Amino acid sequence: MAHAEIVDVHPDPKYVIRKGAPVAGKVALVSGGGSGHEPLHAGFVGLGMLDAAVPGAVFTSPTPDQIIPATVAVDSGAGVVHIVKNYTGDVLNFETAAEMAQAEGVRVRSVLVNDDVAVEDSLYTAGRRGVGGTVLVEKIAGASAQRGDDLDAVTAIAERVVANVRTMGVALSGCTVPHAGTPSFELEENEIEIGIGIHGEPGRHKIPMENADAITDRLLEPVLEDLALASGDKVLLFVNGMGGTPQSELYIVYRRAAQVLAERGATVERSLVGNYVTSLEMQGCSVSVLRLDDELTRLWDAPVHTAALRWGA
Amino acid sequence: MAHAEIVDVHPDPKYVIRKGAPVAGKVALVSGGGSGHEPLHAGFVGLGMLDAAVPGAVFTSPTPDQIIPATVAVDSGAGVVHIVKNYTGDVLNFETAAEMAQAEGVRVRSVLVNDDVAVEDSLYTAGRRGVGGTVLVEKIAGASAQRGDDLDAVTAIAERVVANVRTMGVALSGCTVPHAGTPSFELEENEIEIGIGIHGEPGRHKIPMENADAITDRLLEPVLEDLALASGDKVLLFVNGMGGTPQSELYIVYRRAAQVLAERGATVERSLVGNYVTSLEMQGCSVSVLRLDDELTRLWDAPVHTAALRWGA
Numbered sequence: 001m002a003h004a005e006i007v008d009v010h011p012d013p014k015y016v017i018r019k020g021a022p023v024a025g026k027v028a029l030v031s032g033g034g035s036g037h038e039p040l041h042a043g044f045v046g047l048g049m050l051d052a053a054v055p056g057a058v059f060t061s062p063t064p065d066q067i068i069p070a071t072v073a074v075d076s077g078a079g080v081v082h083i084v085k086n087y088t089g090d091v092l093n094f095e096t097a098a099e100m101a102q103a104e105g106v107r108v109r110s111v112l113v114n115d116d117v118a119v120e121d122s123l124y125t126a127g128r129r130g131v132g133g134t135v136l137v138e139k140i141a142g143a144s145a146q147r148g149d150d151l152d153a154v155t156a157i158a159e160r161v162v163a164n165v166r167t168m169g170v171a172l173s174g175c176t177v178p179h180a181g182t183p184s185f186e187l188e189e190n191e192i193e194i195g196i197g198i199h200g201e202p203g204r205h206k207i208p209m210e211n212a213d214a215i216t217d218r219l220l221e222p223v224l225e226d227l228a229l230a231s232g233d234k235v236l237l238f239v240n241g242m243g244g245t246p247q248s249e250l251y252i253v254y255r256r257a258a259q260v261l262a263e264r265g266a267t268v269e270r271s272l273v274g275n276y277v278t279s280l281e282m283q284g285c286s287v288s289v290l291r292l293d294d295e296l297t298r299l300w301d302a303p304v305h306t307a308a309l310r311w312g313a
Numbered sequence: 314m315a316h317a318e319i320v321d322v323h324p325d326p327k328y329v330i331r332k333g334a335p336v337a338g339k340v341a342l343v344s345g346g347g348s349g350h351e352p353l354h355a356g357f358v359g360l361g362m363l364d365a366a367v368p369g370a371v372f373t374s375p376t377p378d379q380i381i382p383a384t385v386a387v388d389s390g391a392g393v394v395h396i397v398k399n400y401t402g403d404v405l406n407f408e409t410a411a412e413m414a415q416a417e418g419v420r421v422r423s424v425l426v427n428d429d430v431a432v433e434d435s436l437y438t439a440g441r442r443g444v445g446g447t448v449l450v451e452k453i454a455g456a457s458a459q460r461g462d463d464l465d466a467v468t469a470i471a472e473r474v475v476a477n478v479r480t481m482g483v484a485l486s487g488c489t490v491p492h493a494g495t496p497s498f499e500l501e502e503n504e505i506e507i508g509i510g511i512h513g514e515p516g517r518h519k520i521p522m523e524n525a526d527a528i529t530d531r532l533l534e535p536v537l538e539d540l541a542l543a544s545g546d547k548v549l550l551f552v553n554g555m556g557g558t559p560q561s562e563l564y565i566v567y568r569r570a571a572q573v574l575a576e577r578g579a580t581v582e583r584s585l586v587g588n589y590v591t592s593l594e595m596q597g598c599s600v601s602v603l604r605l606d607d608e609l610t611r612l613w614d615a616p617v618h619t620a621a622l623r624w625g626a
Binding site for chain 1 (some may be wrong): 314315316319349352353385417550552556557558559560561564567568571576581584586591593594596618623624626
């Protein structure tokens with residue numbers, strides 16, 4: 001209702017679709033996952049980003065019954081890219097849906113986002129989790145589709161973003177899934193969880209509270225190491241709020257992260273600060289670094305008009 | 314650092330100024346107030362909105378020593394409008410600053426924002442408090458200045474927004490001022506505060522938790538009554554998060570508010586949903602309704618390019 005000029009909501013099975021989709025000749029992008037991470041993914045449906053978002057229940061994968069009709073609905077004939085965060089349920093359900101949609105004549109490619117350097121496997125994952133970097137994949141691949149790239153090219157761009165983005169997060173508090181009614185995990189008053197996932201699932205370890213600079217260093221160090229950041233690299237720095245953290249604190253983290261990047265000889269060419277991939281009311285944040293090249297920067301800058309990300313339009 | 318293409322930060326005395334200000338021939342807008350309400354006000358400096366924002370310490374008015382140089386710095390000769398939330402400290406310090414800036418040859422007008430219908434006087438206020446509606450005043454008056462309106466016209470537009478916007482808020486939790494270290498007020502697990510201010514100061518009363526629809530009705534009813542909303546009115550509906558509330562919950566409030574407005578025969582022409590006037594990590598929200606006319610709608614739609622609000626640019 002609040003964004004009726006951008007999206008339509010298909011009530012049953014539930015998915016959110018770009019107004020006017022399918023867009024003739026354009027490759028379509030579909031993403032989805034458990035709810036509770038808003039504005040991800042529905043907030044990113046619109047010009048220059050996603051064509052459909054498929055929400056599951058809170059922290060629960062969407063079903064193939066939702067993903068299949070969303071995929072069919074947005075296909076113009078140019079094919080559909082599924083952007084899937086690496087959680088076992090999401091991967092399975094998107095795989096099933098891709099097969100079924102292909103059986104209906106839709107060409108589907110899948111791109112797996114697994115940017116979280118905190119843990120190799122987790123409660124819900126084989127391999128690394130998909131977290132904050134997902135927004136950057138959706139924006140940049142969305143711009144690729146919007147400018148008219150074909151299915152192979154859009155897929156390649158999305159995979160290039162995945163290959164060049166890393167993330168790590170911290171929680172200062174738990175969060176409560178509504179139908180559970182109690183916090184999914186607890187932290188003591190002066191305790192934080194380093195490497196937290198976006199469903200409150202464990203990260204690397206709990207440690208006593210530290211100041212913002214020290215916490216930022218703990219998040220950034222493994223990100224830069226895994227990315228093999230080199231002097232002269234150009235990057236996009238993304239400080240993402242988990243939902244319950246004041247914006248002023250996100251900018252404190254940003255300041256320190258930008259300072260460390262400068263010390264390493266990297267240039268912060270683009271920035272994003274705010275609540276984009278959240279865990280309900282969890283307090284905390286994540287730091288993502290995306291290594292840019294000229295094409296990725298141009299695609300980042302391209303117009304976007306969604307509920308949660310908008311410029312140039 | 315994160316928005317260096319939009320703003321410069323003057324370090325001492327501290328204020329945030331639009332890149333390239335003063336803009337030749339343009340009336341300038343200056344606002345400010347205590348920190349802790351981010352993105353208000355610094356997040357609204359840029360094309361089509363504020364020329365400078367003057368932050369005080371957390372929940373503390375900025376001083377004339379900050380406001381005066383910010384006012385002088387952005388004046389192109391066309392004059393400056395101060396947009397002041399109605400708190401005793403802010404009013405006094407902006408008045409003093411206006412007098413001093415005028416003594417330096419700057420024509421200054423002041424517009425007082427007092428949209429909160431919850432209480433007549435409060436801990437920090439004689440008269441009603443300025444809360445969420447401030448964003449709408451800054452956006453619409455900013456567009457008036459950007460299109461080239463003169464000092465009288467911009468002031469009149471700002472006052473027209475003030476005359477037509479009403480707000481009421483609710484808190485589900487307190488918030489902690491960093492240098493205090495403990496919450497400024499406490500709510501029991503199943504208790505909420507209706508008519509809360511944006512500094513944790515008391516509202517109308519504490520009541521037991523209710524469902525979102527019932528809470529929304531409690532917020533909206535006095536807003537619509539005070540606004541004397543009539544069938545056929547066109548409105549902008551603004552659901553503002555206090556900082557710690559998940560976006561999904563803000564949209565639940567939005568749904569109910571839009572439903573009630575439709576039942577009253579009003580048309581929701583424009584919408585805004587998100588964390589724009591916050592109280593650190595407080596959980597809760599406010600509902601603002603602005604009665605639109607064609608000119609206000611056009612000014613709302615005009616391009617804006619700030620850290621926190623951006624479209625058409």
